[in-house]
Amino acid sequence: MSGAASDQPLLPPGPRQAAFVFIFITILLDMLALGLILPVLPKLIENFVGNDTANAAKIYGVFATAWAVMQFLCSPVIGVLSDRFGRRPVVLLSNLGLALDYVLMALAPSLAWLLIGRIISGMTSASIATSYAYVADITPPAQRAAVFGKVGAAFGAGFVLGPAVGGLLGEIDLRLPFWVAAGLSFANTLYGFLILPESLPKERRSPFQWRRANPVGALALLRTRAELAGLAVVNFIAQLAHVALPSVYVLYAGYRYEWSAFAIGLSLAFVGFCSIVTQWFVIGPVVARFGERKAMMIGFTMGALGFFIIGLAPTGLLSLLCIPPLSLWGISNPAIQGLMTRLVPPDQQGQLQGAINSVNSIAQLAGPFLFTLTFAYFIGAAAPWTMPGAPFLLAGALLLLSIAIGARVVARMPQA
Numbered sequence: 001m002s003g004a005a006s007d008q009p010l011l012p013p014g015p016r017q018a019a020f021v022f023i024f025i026t027i028l029l030d031m032l033a034l035g036l037i038l039p040v041l042p043k044l045i046e047n048f049v050g051n052d053t054a055n056a057a058k059i060y061g062v063f064a065t066a067w068a069v070m071q072f073l074c075s076p077v078i079g080v081l082s083d084r085f086g087r088r089p090v091v092l093l094s095n096l097g098l099a100l101d102y103v104l105m106a107l108a109p110s111l112a113w114l115l116i117g118r119i120i121s122g123m124t125s126a127s128i129a130t131s132y133a134y135v136a137d138i139t140p141p142a143q144r145a146a147v148f149g150k151v152g153a154a155f156g157a158g159f160v161l162g163p164a165v166g167g168l169l170g171e172i173d174l175r176l177p178f179w180v181a182a183g184l185s186f187a188n189t190l191y192g193f194l195i196l197p198e199s200l201p202k203e204r205r206s207p208f209q210w211r212r213a214n215p216v217g218a219l220a221l222l223r224t225r226a227e228l229a230g231l232a233v234v235n236f237i238a239q240l241a242h243v244a245l246p247s248v249y250v251l252y253a254g255y256r257y258e259w260s261a262f263a264i265g266l267s268l269a270f271v272g273f274c275s276i277v278t279q280w281f282v283i284g285p286v287v288a289r290f291g292e293r294k295a296m297m298i299g300f301t302m303g304a305l306g307f308f309i310i311g312l313a314p315t316g317l318l319s320l321l322c323i324p325p326l327s328l329w330g331i332s333n334p335a336i337q338g339l340m341t342r343l344v345p346p347d348q349q350g351q352l353q354g355a356i357n358s359v360n361s362i363a364q365l366a367g368p369f370l371f372t373l374t375f376a377y378f379i380g381a382a383a384p385w386t387m388p389g390a391p392f393l394l395a396g397a398l399l400l401l402s403i404a405i406g407a408r409v410v411a412r413m414p415q416a
Contacts (some may be wrong), residue, residue, distance in 0.1 A: 030082035033181035035162015071124025072361035079354025129353035137199035145338030149283030160272035191228025217295035230409030257316035274327035299332025307396030311389030
């Protein structure tokens with residue numbers, strides 16, 4: 001990366017800055033709306049099944065799986081549609097679809113209707129891939145990793161604020177968070193309709209083809225270049241490791257450290273805050289100083305260190321030392337995204353982001369089973385020794401594998 005490129009502002013004033021602000025707000029509101037319903041959806045399901053918690057947990061698992069499957073199936077379709085018709089109409093229609101979906105869930109008279117709502121939510125939330133393609137359109141390649149990091153801060157902020165606000169609203173009425181989420185999505189649609197410019201000129205668009213839009217065809221794009229395939233594998237392993245945290249952290253902290261729900265919530269809020277700081281303030285300077293390749297390796301190294309700390313920490317207080325390195329792990333994902341966007345032409349950025357989102361969905365489907373079963377085995381009677389931190393040690397080992405594969409991949413890539 002040249003010195004001149006790194007000295008430029010991430011997004012110069014004018015239309016690009018306004019477009020980035022909209023995409024940032026779009027993702028923030030999407031994640032805030034999604035976070036609003038997280039604390040109340042399981043309770044709503046429980047109400048439908050007569051307060052049978054065990055049965056509600058199974059049904060909630062089905063809902064989560066359905067959502068991830070729709071992400072896997074629909075992300076490539078939406079990405080290719082944005083390559084054909086432009087980013088603006090896809091983002092706006094997805095926002096409108098989310099708003100209508102939240103209304104449907106707010107009014108759902110039965111579990112079947114609630115499940116339909118989650119399926120539609122999985123379809124429309126797949127537009128996140130289009131938002132990333134939009135950022136790639138309006139950002140020079142050398143600056144994409146830093147801007148992707150700022151977009152990632154919207155994810156963190158939405159998931160920190162959303163559950164907290166959703167929990168408070170749920171105390172008033174379990175369906176109120178759905179109505180608020182619908183209002184946010186409607187406002188997002190109107191805001192975009194009035195302000196959002198198109199980022200993909202007609203001359204840079206590609207025709208819609210089903211062989212590119214289905215998940216198998218989308219993943220085929222990742223095999224068109226050895227470096228792209230290698231980075232896709234690295235990204236999948238890293239995303240799989242990431243699932244360890246949402247899968248077993250709550251159970252682990254309660255089992256090993258006997259933390260209360262309030263203490264666990266505070267620790268998660270601190271994790272979210274540190275992640276936002278990393279995404280907004282740290283990624284840009286690190287990428288400017290070291291480049292995307294080294295930034296990716298630094299992020300993986302910090303993530304592995306964080307997992308080993310939490311997996312081995314004998315006390316809850318010492319386990320908090322994992323938070324800074326795990327937050328710095330956030331450097332790696334924008335760096336990988338930046339590297340991958342360099343390897344495909346402008347008219348395939350939507351397809352690329354759809355393929356990446358599908359890969360992430362596969363990790364989200366496989367990860368919970370891998371880490372919860374690992375946790376259950378190593379605290380059970382059949383284990384050769386008791387090791388409740390085994391899921392996090394496994395996640396750390398996966399990140400070490402990412403480092404090994406990533407080093408070989410980037411060594412074959414031409415210098416930017």
